[in-house]
Amino acid sequence: MATISRRWPGYGTVWRWHFYAGLFCIPFVLWLALTGSIYLFRPQVEALIDRPYAHVAVAGPRTSAAAQVAAAVRAVPGSVLHRYQVPVTQDQAVQVIVGRDRTETRVYVHPQTLAVLKTVDEDSRLMRVVFRLHGELLAGDAGSYLVELAASWTIVMLLTGLFLWWPRASGLAGVVYPRLRAGGRRFWRDLHGVTGFWVSAMALFLLVSGLPWAKSWGGYLKTIRTAVEGVPVKQDWSTGHSGELRARAGRDAGTRAMMGDHAEHGGMTMRHPATSYEPIDRIAATIRPLSLAAPVLIAPPAGMGAPWTAKSDAADRPRRTDLTLDAGSGRILSRKDFAQRRLIDRLVGWGVAIHEGQAFGWANQLLNLVTASGLMLLCISSVVLWWRRKPGGELGAPGPVRGRALAFGFMPIVIVMAVSLPLFGASLLVVLIVESTVLRRLPGASRWLGLLPRTA
Incomplete structure (x- = not known):
C-alpha cells in the first residue's frame, strides 16, 4: 500500500503543475485581486460620486x-x-x-x-469600467475567455499548492504560522505556504462564484440548464x-x-x-x-x-x-x-x-479584501522564491519525474475538472499535445522549460 501511495502524481509532479500554473496565472491573479478589491467598495464609491445629486x-x-x-x-x-x-x-x-x-x-x-x-x-461610469476591467480586461469576449482560463488554472494552482503544503512533520511552525525570524528562503517559503493555507478556501470560493459571469462557462451553464429544463433559461446575471x-x-x-x-x-x-x-x-x-x-x-x-x-x-x-x-x-x-x-x-x-462583498455588510467586504491581499502576497512571495532558486540559463521549473507509474485513481479527478472547467480541459489537452509532439523535437527549448533532466 505504501508503494502505491508514492506513485504518480508524486510531490515532484504536483510541484511542476503548481509551478507552470503559477507562471501563467500570477499576472492575472494580481490584476483580479487589485480590481476586485476596488469593486468591493462600489456602493461607497458610487455614493461619493453621486453626493452632489443627493440633496x-x-x-x-x-x-x-x-x-x-x-x-x-x-x-x-x-x-x-x-x-x-x-x-x-x-x-x-x-x-x-x-x-x-x-x-x-x-x-x-x-x-x-x-x-x-x-x-x-x-x-x-467608473465602477462599470472597473467591473469590465476585472471580468474581461476591457477586451470583450476575448478578455472574458482569457480571464476564465486564468481562473481555471488558478484553481489548479491552489489545489496543488495545498497538496504541497500538507504537513509532513509535527509542529505548527511553517504550517499554520510563519517562522518570521527564520530569514532567507525559509522565511519566504513559510510566508507563501501559510498564507496559501489561510486564504485558499475563500479564494477558491471567489474563483468558482465568478465563473457564471464568464462568457464560456456562463454560456456552458445556460446551455446545460436549457437542455435539462426544456425551455430557454432567463438568468439574473450576464455572461x-x-x-x-x-x-x-x-x-x-x-x-x-x-x-x-x-x-x-x-x-x-x-x-x-x-x-x-x-x-x-x-x-x-x-x-x-x-x-x-x-x-x-x-x-x-x-x-x-x-x-x-x-x-x-x-x-x-x-x-x-x-x-x-x-x-x-x-x-x-x-x-x-x-x-x-x-x-x-x-x-x-x-x-x-x-x-461582490454585499451579502453581509462590511464584514463581507473585509473578508474579501483580506483574501485578495493574501492572493497578492502569495504571488509576490512565489516570485521571490522562484527568483532565488532559478538557475542561470533556465526557466527554473522543477525537474521531470521519471519512472513513475500512473496512479489511475488520480485520473477521475483530472477528468472531472476538465469537464467542469471546459477551458482548463481544452488548454490541458493542447499543452499535452504540444509537449509530446512539438517540444520533443526541440531539446534546447525543452531543457530550458525543465522538461528534460538537467545536464551535469
Missing part, C-alpha cells in the same frame, strides 16, 4: 415621474425609456436610464424644475459584456415595437410618437409601501402585450424581488421573491453577492 430639491411640490422621464428622454435625442429608478428620498435627483439600441445613458433630473443635472454613459449589450438591444427593440416606432431604420433619427409615461406614477405609488431593497427600477413593456415591470436590483441579491404590474391601475400582477427562484439561481445569487 437638490427645496421645499415645494415635486413633478410627476412621467414628466421626469419625458425630460430625460428629451435630453438624449433618439432615446427611449429603459428604466426609471425610484428615488430613495424626496430631495435627491431622479435617475432615469434611457437608451438607443445597445447604448444606455443615465440622466439625472431635478425633481422639481426638471432641469437635467448630469448625463453619463452607463458603460463609462460577458457582449451578452449584456445584446440584451439591451433586444429590450430596446421590443420597447420601440410597442411604441410603434421605426425611427432608427436605415440609421435615420426621426421623432418618436407621443408616449404616455403616466403608468410610472401609479406603479411607483404601488411599490413604495413594499419597502423593496434599493435601487428599485421600473421598466416599460419590452413588446406588444407585455406588462410593465419593477424589480429590486439590490447588490445583495438574496433581497431582490421581481414584479409585473398593470399599467392602468398599477396593480401587482405577479411577484417573485428570491426564495421562489430555482435552486441554481439562488446558489449563484448567493455566490455573486458574497463575491
